[in-house]
Structure formats: C-alpha cells, structure tokens
Amino acid sequence: MAGGGKSPASFGEPASSDTPQSRETRRGFLADASRYCVLAFVAGAGGFVAGRRGEANQLVWQLDPDLCIGCGNCATQCVIQPSAVRAVQFYPLCAMCDICTGYFDVSYRSLDTAAENQLCPTGALIRQFIVDQAGVPRFEYHVQREICIGCGRCVKGCAMMNGSLYLQVQHDLCVECNDCSIARACPTRAFRRVPASQPFILKRKARRLLGQADK
C-alpha cells in the first residue's frame, strides 16, 4: 500500500540537514542492500526449485490413448513435419482379423493390399499373412514408424474393433515444446506430461491384458 513506508518523495525533502555526500552514501547503501536482497532471493528461489527436482524426473509429453479419438490433429498440429506422434501396434490386443477395420478403408473393393483399399494414406501399415487356421486367414499388422504420419485413421478404424493400434508420442522425435501445440489443439485433452522414466501410456485394456498375463 502507498501508506506503508516512507514515500520516496519524502526522502528528498529534508535535504537541508543532508550533505550531498551523505545522501550519496545512503543511496549507495540502499542500492547495495537491495542488490544483495534480490541476489539472495533469486539464488535462493532458484536453488530451492532446482534442488527439489532432479533430472531423472524430467517430464515429457505423451497422449493418453484412452482419451484419443483419432481426430487427425496430431498429424497437422505438431511443430515438426511429419509429426512426432506415430501409431504403435499393441500386438497382444490385436485379433489378427482378415477384414481389419484399421487397415481397410470402409469402401474397399477387395481384401488385398492395393492402395485404394487401404485406410493409411502413406501405406505405413503392413499386412503380413501368418497362417490359415481352418479356413480363417490370420494376419499380423505392423506399423512402419518411419512412414507413419500420425494421422490416426488406423486408430479410429481399429477402435471399432479391439483398438490395438493407438498413437504415442515418439520421444526421440519430439522436440518437447514447453507448450505442446498438439496438446493445445487436442479436442479431448488427451495430452499430458508424464515422467521421462515412464514415457508411454498403455491403454486401459492393454494394462488389464498384461495384468492377466502376469498372473
């Protein structure tokens, strides 16, 4: 408040009792004192913050696949092109379908690897024939990380079935913006900061599946 302490204006007024020299020393003393106060405060606050938080606990951006709706913002909003977000395949959840809703476009003409039948705009999803089980062909689907652009079409498609394909931030590509621009544009706020020691988020389903496998 203005009333608290002497206003600086009143310092100058009783100048008659002060010699210019004493005024100079007083100013110098006040300047020194406040300088040291600020120094102590900044160094103390900085040391406190730095000491409280270790390097190992650095935070990185990640998206929660349970909140992801595959809207496509990851491909378009990231500051690096192509995006640092890529699809990953959680194999234990994949049912190895012939008619994969993550692989085939809804208007596919035939169940083959022709580009017009594929959902993936870059052909990053590989369809690999594994075995024919009593007339039911089984396929494995792999994501080619280098080609994937993180558009999430396969994620959206796969979500109609098991949802084994989902998006994750690739930390080796991510530049860790202070304010992630995909997070800003994400319609469901699926992005959050996670500790660098656990930099990926598993789907709830996947966690459940792994829990069962552990037992």
Place this chain on the structure above:
Amino acid sequence: MIPSRQATWVAPGFRWFWGKAALGLFPPLWMSACFGQSELVRPHIPGYDSPDWEAQLRAALPKGAVWEYADVAFLIVALGAASYVAIRARSRTGLLVIAGLSLAWLGFWRQGCICPIGALQNVALTLADPSYFVPTVVVLLVVVPILFTLLCGRTFCAAVCPLGAFQELTAIAPVRIPRWVDESLGLFPYAFLGLAVMTTVCSGYFLICHYDPFVSFFRLGANASTWIFSIGVVLLGLVIARPYCRFLCPLGAIFRIVSPLSRWHLRIPPSECINCRLCEEVCPYNAIRRPEEGGWDGTSQKLPISNLHLVVACCGVVIAGVVSGLFLGPVTSRLDWRIQLAERVWLEESGQVVGTTDASDVFRKSGIPVSQLYEEAAKIEGRYRWGCLLVGLWFGGVMAAKVLQLSRSPHRREYEPERGKCYSCGRCFRFCPLEQVRLGLIDADSIRVYAKAAEKDKARPT
C-alpha cells in the same frame, strides 16, 4: 472442422459398409455380440511367436538432455561476452554480432524453445504444483539472466535473448513514440507477467507460449492466426523498435525491477558527461533521461503533486486494480479446459444445447461422475478468483509504484540511461562526442565547442 469430418464419414460409404456388416460379411461383429464379448480375442497360433510390441517403444525413448546443457553454457558465455562488449568494449557492432549468433543458435537452431521467458512458467508451476518436475537446466535458464541483469543491466535483452536479438536486428528505421504512450503501454508487461504466472499456477495454462510472436519464425511453421500476429509484430518492429520487449515481455517486467539495481551498467559517455545533449533524442526506447538539476533548461521532471494527493492516488489505483481483479476472475477461468468441459456438459445435461462434442463424449465414456467434474471445475474457478484478485493487487501495486516513481525527484547529474528501460543496445555510443574522441575520430579540443554550447544552454532562461 470435426463435424464436417464426421459428415464425410457418414457419406455413402458408411451405409454401404454397415449394409455389408449386417449381411454377415463381418461375422466377428455379430459373433462377439452373440457371445456377449466386447472384443475379439487374439487367436492362439501354435508355433507362432507374436512380435515384441515393446520394441516399438524402445525405439522412441527420450533423448538425453545434452543440448540443454549446451544451451546453458552458450547462455552464460554469450551473457558474459555481451556484458563485456556493452560495458567495457562499448561496441554496438560487437553486440549485433553476438545478437546474430544468439539468434542463430537459440532461435533458429534450437527453435526458440525452451526460452528463458517461457521457462518462467515452468518455475512458477514447480512452486505451485508438487507433482510437476522441472530440470535444473530450465531453472538456470531463468536465474542466470536475472543474475546477470542484477550485475550488468539488461545485456541479456541486448544480444542474448533470441526474441530480443530478432527485434534488434529487424529494427530498421526506429522512430521515437511519445513518452506517455511508451510509459502507459510499458505497464502492460507487468499485467501480463501477473496473468501468466496466475494461469500457470491455477491450471497449468502457458499463456506466454500462446503469445510468442517469434517461435513461428524459428520453426518456420504456425497456424494462420499465429502467423498474422507474428508478422504484425515484426512489421511493427521495423518502425517501433522492440515492440514485444517493451509492451509484452513478462521477463522484461522482472528485468525492469531488477536492472535499476545493477552493479555495473552501460554508460552513454566513456568518461564524465559534458551534458552536450547530443544523445538526448537518439534512443528509440525513450530510455535516455536528462539530468534533473543542472540540466539544460532547469525544468523539473517530477510530477507536480502533493504528498496527500499522492497517497490518495496510490490507494485509488490499488483499489481499482483489486476491483478489476474481482471481475476478471470468472472470465479468465474460462481459459481452463476443465471449466469449458464442465460448462459444455452442464449445457448438454440441462438440455440447453443439442448434440455433444468430442470432449464431452470422451468424458462420458470415461465413467467419471458429472458431479465430480462440476466439483473440480468449481475448485479451479475458485483458484482463478483468488489468482485474479492477487493479479489485480499486483498490478495496482505496480501502478502505485509508477505514480511514486514519477513524483520522485531524480538525482541525475548527467545524461544517463534509465536502467529499467535501457536494453544496453549501444545505439547511443556513437552520438557521444566523448566516445568519438575515445575512438580517435575527432580531436579532443573540438568537443570544447559542445561543452561551451551546453554551458550556454544551461544559462538560458526558461
């Protein structure tokens, strides 16, 4: 954007697809429905090992923080060099070279992120949120420039800050704007600092990053509205030097408080000033102040106001600040996405809007009760109310301090930079005849003419 995309999804292919599914071309769908299973089980294939899914994640692990350490090393070296060049070597060219290097390294090579201005938010968030971690490097990014400012003035702004360097190098034809405009707009960074810290602490909303006009240049990519803002700031900066530094930069607001205490600071003349007035008009930042007593016209730079009026004015601005803070709280809380979501869900639940959004769909799918969302939103809004009150108090205090500062009699005996506002850019050096003598460009005798002229001016009746 989203609705149109959904519309294309529902286009002919959709019916065709579901038609197919209904016809039984999609046996897994109805089979799982019959057996009450929500999902298909991965078939067991004897002799076939599934690929290792974790291998995908191992390829995408975080990198080490090597570059961040290099950044801090660069920061310290550049700050040391800039301070030496500004205060001892007195070379604007040297400062421009350092500015160019900083712009290249911290700006275009490291893409301007994380910068000391933005790192302020991380530090603020650490102080507020115990679950948030900040690396030591980020703390150093904030602390080192402040400590250097405490020692040498704003040499960080002059040449090291990539944003400052960008503006310094693009200020092609700077004009001086009236002092009152400058001072009034110069109050905004304090408000911005308060708001940025408040939104960070209340909801982790990084306001400073949202209004960073230069990151779009450093990354050569941004959305349309950011580009318009960025290009606008740069175009403005061609004639009004450093518009971001002067009228927005929140770290600059801290520097304006810290820099007046600096131990060493750039001086306009290399030796004792002869009050020749040649530098008076050259600073585009209005940072050169003339001597109070013994100046050329002897007029007072003090605000003509009595102590009583001063106290009333100060109380008035503080109260005005607090009251505006009270009104601002509920408005600014809308920045938080949980409050936006709660509002949307409430509108949907009460039937005031038709349809749902992606966010509200996902929220319902998550199974969290609506009451919990409302409670959380209310809690956040409460935080915003308090936060805005404090921001109002802070800004009122800043304005009161400004009034006090204006009513205070400055004790300058020579032309000197106003330390809070001076960016140590070194533009004024070459206008000083003493500097010209120092560099051997003019004869020492010739400056007597200036000194004499200054004496004459001093004697001139006002």
